[in-house]
Amino acid sequence: MRIARFSTGDGVAFGVVEEGEQVIARIDGHPFGGVQLTGERYPLAEVRVVAPMLPSKVIAIGRNYADHAREMGAEPPDEPVLFLKPSTSVIGPGESIAYPEKLSRHVDYEGELAVVIGRLCREVPAERANDVIFGYTCANDVTARDLQSKDGQWARAKGFDTFCPLGPWIETSLDAGDLALTTTVNGELKQSGRTSWLLHDIPALIAHVSAVMTLLPGDVILTGTPAGVGPLAVGDEVSVGIEGIGTLTNRVISRD
Known part of the structure; x- marks a missing residue:
């Protein structure tokens, strides 16, 4: 559905x-x-x-594909790396990503599979993770890469308004263990990966995240991005497509 x-x-x-x-x-x-x-x-x-969900929080996973970790100059982590994106960063399909040109000169796309939580839960064992999943959607973890490097932590770089496109809808009947994921910019293929390449799979992520914080219905977990991340420019059209779900497309405009 x-x-x-x-x-x-x-x-x-x-x-x-x-x-x-x-x-x-x-x-x-x-x-x-x-x-x-x-x-x-x-x-x-x-x-x-519009955005398929307005979550209380977006929990994102960094460096969860080995090839992306290495392209960022890091080794794949032993445990999932968690960070948060504010709910105010969420936009839907067809809405514009606002490039904050006064603050950043390097904004990247990061196509990802997003998990939508369906019930209040905490300390969920990996073997019961499917019980708390409502469905899946496409996501773009837009990142001000220069600010990420400058700040040494990721809140500002990941947290701008419009930096978390989600959509176009939530697919509730899907085995997400091995789905093709692509990102294109102006029709040119930039990222191509599969969810089976995740270093930490979806049940492991839910167990790890829910051991830290209570998850509420509608909360979103971004599962990580494969290699091929790169810069966006004002006027670009970026699309994240995931097998069995659909395609999320947004255009980049200037915020300033």
Whole structure:
């Protein structure tokens, strides 16, 4: 099932994307704990699809592909490297990434698989991780690389408004163990990897993160990016595609 958030101009609602992605059926309330349809259906082309979730927090995993760790001049870590992106960094498909040119001169794309949590949980054993997963979506962990190097920690570099595109929707019926992931910029392939290359797989990540902090329904875990990260420029169009989910596309504009 594909769950999207959408606006008709009279507010934002959740819906089920159906009929070959041509129609969206409205859900009564939120989709956690069971989907109840209202009977309202809209042509997908006539609504605005927004970020599929507004999480209380986005927990991201650094250097979770060996090839990316090495391209960043680091060895693959023994444990997952955690950092946070604020909820205010989240945008949806078709929204613009705002390049903060007064503060940064080097902003990178990082295409990733995102896990959406479906229930309140903590200290989840890896073998029970699937019990707390609501679904999966595409993500772009946009990063001001020069500020990451300058600051020595990642909060500012990863935390700008618009630096966490998510979407286009959440796929709830998916085995995410071996999916193709690509990132293109202006149609040119920049990243190509598979989720089977993750150093720490999704159950291990959920166990590791939930041992540190309580996860709430709608929270998002970014699982890491493969090699091939690189710079964006104002005017670029960047797309993250994941097998079985779809494609998340955003354009870069100047914030200043």
